[in-house]
Amino acid sequence: MEFKIDESSMEYAEKLEKEKDWTNALVAYKNILLIKPEDIKIIEKIGWCYSRLEQYHKAIEAFKELITREPKKAKWDYMVGYQYYSMKEWNIAIEFFRTSLTKYPNYFIVKYRLGYALTQTSGKIQRLKSPNYLEAFKLFSECELLWNKMSDVEKNREKQHYADICFQKSKILLERSDWDGSINSIRKSIDIDKNNPDYSYILSKALCSKGEYEEALKVIPNGNKYYINELRAEIYSKLNDVDRAIDLYTRLLKTRDRDYLHRLLGEEYIKKNDLPNAFINIQKSIKLNPKNHKNYFAMGKLYYVAGLLILAKSELEKAIMIKQNEYNCDYIEANDLLNEINNEIQLKNVENDDINILKKLKKNIVSDIIKGKVKKYVSERGFGFIKDREKEFYFHISDVYQTHQKNVCEGADVTFSIQESTKGPVAKQIKVVANL
Incomplete structure (x- = not known):
């Protein structure tokens, strides 16, 4: 039986698409394309159905076909880029997004997607200096300018993307230690979507970084995700609620045996003057990650509090050397404490540490x-x-x-x-x- 295209066939395909029945919508649109092979709208629909079915390479074929048919249209380069973006093939996505923007420089969604892709290719160490990270921030700021010029109808259509843009910008400002800028930006996201826990988390983190600990505790989202509980533990620590901080870090370590959690737990035990338990955890942090300068700094502080000045000096020198080698920068806090310890060693004429103090520290070693x-x-x-x-x-x-x-x-x-x-x-x- 020959398939005949009519108005009802198109309505049926669109109905399936609206219901997110991508498999059957794809079949329906393909049948329509047999009758209307030159219909660009149908090829676009086929590409979108493939994309929703996560058949990205077939979607790419469809949208590349549209590039050949309408080479001046920015949307098709964007749609090819979006498929690579969905596969986290960031560099290829970036190429297509850039091409799209040459055809339509004020393409709001493309600037956002390009910005996000650039953040994913900025590395983790010293990424604030990365050209990609700097460009991403510029793109997010340009998106804000475009948003301010939109009509109410356009804003309503793009509001969730705008909320995500402010979220991404807030995270960068947070890394730059621009607490007020980060807070102002994330509040724009929350104005659009007040129930988004990721937005509330960033607001809480920014408030904590600014020193507004009580406010940070009020807005931190509920939930048992590890990073939320880590932030909650940090806030308790800043509020000197040591027992709650210790409880949270201890529970986190049952499922996440990470060096930094052992170090943070050890530092809480130092506050309680429970130096043996502090020693156990900081020693474990060094064992788990001997390349982390912060772990040696923590051990140096512990030895200093315990009165083991020679050992404290040795640990601080390790911390300073590791940070210099890894990041090519000074470790100011460690240097300050080291100078203080050297002065005390000279003043007290200390040559050796008290071995009995060290034995007491090690009494709880497992x-x-x-x-x-x-x-x-x-x-x-x-x-x-x-x-x-x-x-x-x-x-x-x-x-x-x-x-x-x-x-x-x-x-x-x-x-x-x-x-x-x-x-x-x-x-x-x-x-x-x-x-x-």
């Missing part, structure tokens, strides 16, 4: 990972005992990695480490394993 079996577990109270070849060790469910807690039962094989406590050796860092 053992290497060993193997054992859960001998007893009282699930309703969350504690039990693990037995290795010779001894039994008390454990609490909070010391089992979160993803392993559901598998804890009597007879379960586990790996764990041993830590000294006021009640004797206990099991820590517990993982349930299938077979030992």
